[in-house]
Amino acid sequence: MMKKNKSGLIFTSPFYILFLTFMVYPILFSFYLSFNKWNGVGEMEWVGLANYINLFRDDLVWKSMFNALFFFFTYVPVMLFLALVLAVFLNSNIKGRGFFRAAVYLPNITSLVAVAFTFQLLLDKNYGLLNMFLSYLGISSINWLGTPLGARLSIDMLMIWRWLGYNTIILLAGLQSIPEEMYEAAIIDGASKVQSFFRITVPLMKPVLLFTLVLSTIGTFRMFTEVFILTGGGPANSTLTPVVHLYNTGFNWFKFGYASSITYLIILITLILSMVQMKLLNEKEVKS
Amino acid sequence: MKRLNKFIMYLILTLTVIITILPFIWMISASFKDIREIFSYPPTIIPDNFSFSNYLQLFAEYPFARNIFNSTFIAVTATTGSLFFCTLGGFGFAKFDFKFKNQLFLVLIASMLIPPQSIMIPLFLVFKRIGWVNTFYPLIVPGLANAFGIFFMRQYMTSIPDSLIEAARIDGGSDFYIFLKIIVPIVKPALATLGIIFFMNSWNAFVWPLIILQDIELQTIPVVLTNLQGVIYTPYNLIMAGSVISIIPLFVVFMFMQQYFISGITAGAVKQ
Numbered sequence: 001m002m003k004k005n006k007s008g009l010i011f012t013s014p015f016y017i018l019f020l021t022f023m024v025y026p027i028l029f030s031f032y033l034s035f036n037k038w039n040g041v042g043e044m045e046w047v048g049l050a051n052y053i054n055l056f057r058d059d060l061v062w063k064s065m066f067n068a069l070f071f072f073f074t075y076v077p078v079m080l081f082l083a084l085v086l087a088v089f090l091n092s093n094i095k096g097r098g099f100f101r102a103a104v105y106l107p108n109i110t111s112l113v114a115v116a117f118t119f120q121l122l123l124d125k126n127y128g129l130l131n132m133f134l135s136y137l138g139i140s141s142i143n144w145l146g147t148p149l150g151a152r153l154s155i156d157m158l159m160i161w162r163w164l165g166y167n168t169i170i171l172l173a174g175l176q177s178i179p180e181e182m183y184e185a186a187i188i189d190g191a192s193k194v195q196s197f198f199r200i201t202v203p204l205m206k207p208v209l210l211f212t213l214v215l216s217t218i219g220t221f222r223m224f225t226e227v228f229i230l231t232g233g234g235p236a237n238s239t240l241t242p243v244v245h246l247y248n249t250g251f252n253w254f255k256f257g258y259a260s261s262i263t264y265l266i267i268l269i270t271l272i273l274s275m276v277q278m279k280l281l282n283e284k285e286v287k288s
Numbered sequence: 289m290k291r292l293n294k295f296i297m298y299l300i301l302t303l304t305v306i307i308t309i310l311p312f313i314w315m316i317s318a319s320f321k322d323i324r325e326i327f328s329y330p331p332t333i334i335p336d337n338f339s340f341s342n343y344l345q346l347f348a349e350y351p352f353a354r355n356i357f358n359s360t361f362i363a364v365t366a367t368t369g370s371l372f373f374c375t376l377g378g379f380g381f382a383k384f385d386f387k388f389k390n391q392l393f394l395v396l397i398a399s400m401l402i403p404p405q406s407i408m409i410p411l412f413l414v415f416k417r418i419g420w421v422n423t424f425y426p427l428i429v430p431g432l433a434n435a436f437g438i439f440f441m442r443q444y445m446t447s448i449p450d451s452l453i454e455a456a457r458i459d460g461g462s463d464f465y466i467f468l469k470i471i472v473p474i475v476k477p478a479l480a481t482l483g484i485i486f487f488m489n490s491w492n493a494f495v496w497p498l499i500i501l502q503d504i505e506l507q508t509i510p511v512v513l514t515n516l517q518g519v520i521y522t523p524y525n526l527i528m529a530g531s532v533i534s535i536i537p538l539f540v541v542f543m544f545m546q547q548y549f550i551s552g553i554t555a556g557a558v559k560q
Contacts, residue, residue, distance in 0.1 A: 007463035008384025011376045012392065014433035019399055022411060022430040027402075030410035040413075086304060089297045102546055103305045106312070109538045109549065111492045113510035114531030118315045121524060127327045129314060165308070166553060173554040222403050225494045229514065243405045250409040251499065259409045266406040274401045 027267075034260035044257070051261035061262065063237055064245040065269075067152070071241075072220045075156040080212060083164055087171035088201065101172070104165035112162070116229035119158050120145065148238030151231045155239050158226050163219070167212050174208030175201070207281075214277045221270060242266050312535075319343070319528040326524050342529035350512065351505050352530065358424075358501075359508040359534075363490040366428045370486050371479055373433040378441025379467055383453060400435045405495055412499055426500045427493065427508075437482055440555065444478040445471065481552045484545060488538060509534045 034051050036044040055061055086104065090097050107115065122129045123144040131141040144150040178201070186196040224243040227233055233240035233248070246266065250259040313333065318326050319342055321335040346352045380386075381393055404411075415426045448471070456466045472479075494510045501507045504515065513530045516523055542549060 005384070005463075006386070008380040008386040008389065011380030011384070011463075011467075012438070014373045015377050015396060015435065015438055016392070018430055018433050019395070019435075022414065023399060023402065023407065026407050026410035026414050029413065030407065033410065033413075082304075086301070089301055092297070094294070094297060094301075098546075100301050100305060101550075102542075104308050105549070106539070106542070107308060109488055109492075109542055110312075111494075111510055111531070111534045113492075113494055113513050114315065114534050115311065117513065117524070117527050117531060118311045118318075121318060121326065121528075122311060122314055124327075127329055127331055129310070129331050132329075132331055161308070161311070164304075169550060169553050218403070222405055224405055228494075243403075243408075246406070246408065247495075250412070256409055256413065263406055263409055267402060270403055270406065271401060 030260040030263050033257050034264060036257040037255075038257045039254045040256050047257065051258045054258060055261050055265060060237060060240060060245055061242075061265070064240045064242045067237075067239060068220055068223070068241055070152060071155060071159065071223065072217065074152070075159045076213070076216045076220070078156075079160045079164055079216070080167060080209065082160070083167035083171050083212070084205070084209070086164070086168045087175055088197070090168070090172050091175040101165075101169065104168055106165065107162045108166045110162075112225040113229055115162065116158065116226060119154065119230055123154050123157075145231060146235060148236055151235060151239045154230060155223075155226055158230060159223075162226075163216070167216075170212055171205065171208060174205050178204050210280060214281065217273055217277065218270075221266070221273065242269075315528050315531050315535075318524065319532045321525060323523065323525045326528075342525045343533075346526050346529050350516075350526075352512065352533075354505055355507055355509050355512045356533065358506060359491060359510075362424055362427050362497075362508060363487050365424075366431060366490045367483055367486040369428060369432050370434060370437055371483055374437030374482065375441050375472065375475060375479065376467060377433050377438035378443075378445055379471055381438065381442040382445035383448075383450070384463075396435045396438060400439070408495065408499060415500065421500055422502050422506060423500075424506075427490070427496055431486075437486070440482055441475065441478060443555075444475055448474055477548075477551075480545065480548045481555065484541065484548050485552050487541070491538060 033044075035046060035048060037047045037050075038044045086100075090101060094100075121127075123131075125131065125141055125143045125146060128144070130144070134140075134142065142150055144154045182200050182204075183196055186200060191199065221241075222243060223241045224247070227239050227241050227244050228247070231239040233244050242262070243266070246259060246262050249255050249262060317333055317335060320338050320340070321332075322337060322339070322341070325332065325336060381389070381396075411426075411430075412421075415421055420426050452470055452474075453466055456470050461469065492510065493508070494514075497508045497511045498514065501511055504512060507515070509530060513527050513534070516527050516530070
């Protein structure tokens, strides 16, 4: 069986070294930093809990959290619903499944920067393709990137476009693991297609759907590039996300002490979310 | 009825594919237009004045060839290095017993819960202190033995029978020799999957290159594209040309190695 010697420890040691240097140390350092005022070059000034008190008074912090929630509750349901529909289609007996699967996945391997710039053109108020299509339907031009709601929906569109195929593939893999006999039995019992979708597919897909939901939660709270390029967090901070706010505080305003307290808030929220999700996933494991 | 269902299915799928592909077509189309045609109404899909001048200008006026080299160098180095250390680490966790192994493995899992972007401020200060700002090290070294890669390889290796390793050990092979000669050849499919994930992440990386790389000569493609954007004027024609170049490598890899991309996505999902 397994050999007990130094090799295992040596082989895994690069991880511990990098983990301590580039994760544990920075996190501890920023804990100290969060009690100081520092612009990165001069002397640090001890301010006690002032940064944490400011955190609760900082409208931008709460606005960025609200925005993240807004994105989560708007794009995730639409995206997962569409992904499930596509996955069901691709799982049925159709020609060109490989082609369709590959085509919807393409956005996910593309540089987000390249894509976000392209979306700026597509969503342009006067010269964009989307407004041109809408004008054919008799809808007058919408200022997508220049109004708060328009900008938020623009981010939603970018997220759905980029992650639809990825989630479709995960859900398709889940569908393929459902045994064919279950559907055959349902047909014998006289169930319609729609009935077997809601009685067989949806319940059996719950764990996989939950998994995609977990990924989307993490993804939403990490959002940076989408917003940084497409809207810059505007207009009027309507698309500001926690990570973009963190970036601005540190690298535009050079408030490293205060930024450290935001760091702790983001880590705290992420850990709480992760724990809730692990609980959900574990419960599911017990059941299945 | 059945035929109608089929028809609707194909219709929806085709529509989805069109919407998916359209931004790419738009990107490519704009890269061959001059800036006036990009901002004209109605928009044209096939450029009226088709020209390569955006591409030529990008290479003539900016160190774009150098930027392509930087992106390639960082992605290749980070991918090969990470594959080596993650496979080694995965082997260590899968096939050896050592003190505090279970606790250390728990630390590895827990470390994946902390989003790397959230520690950008203190980590930047660490890089600054050790003189790594404006170098490639921050984009390669911290991720060399990353938790996800080690976890991924460890899961894959648990299915390798111990008897294979025992046999080699009886023949007098050292543990590192066994790693190179027995383990690495067996895990080749997993290496392809993980390698693609690493390459893709590095090639498309934006946050850290943006923070770290300050000289235009050292920047990667995504960062240099962002820096073309001005306060008053943004040369979208050049940005689109650069964007097209930035998406080509992964498209080519995807065409030939599609199944590894797919298995990379589903690896975590269905087991869950």
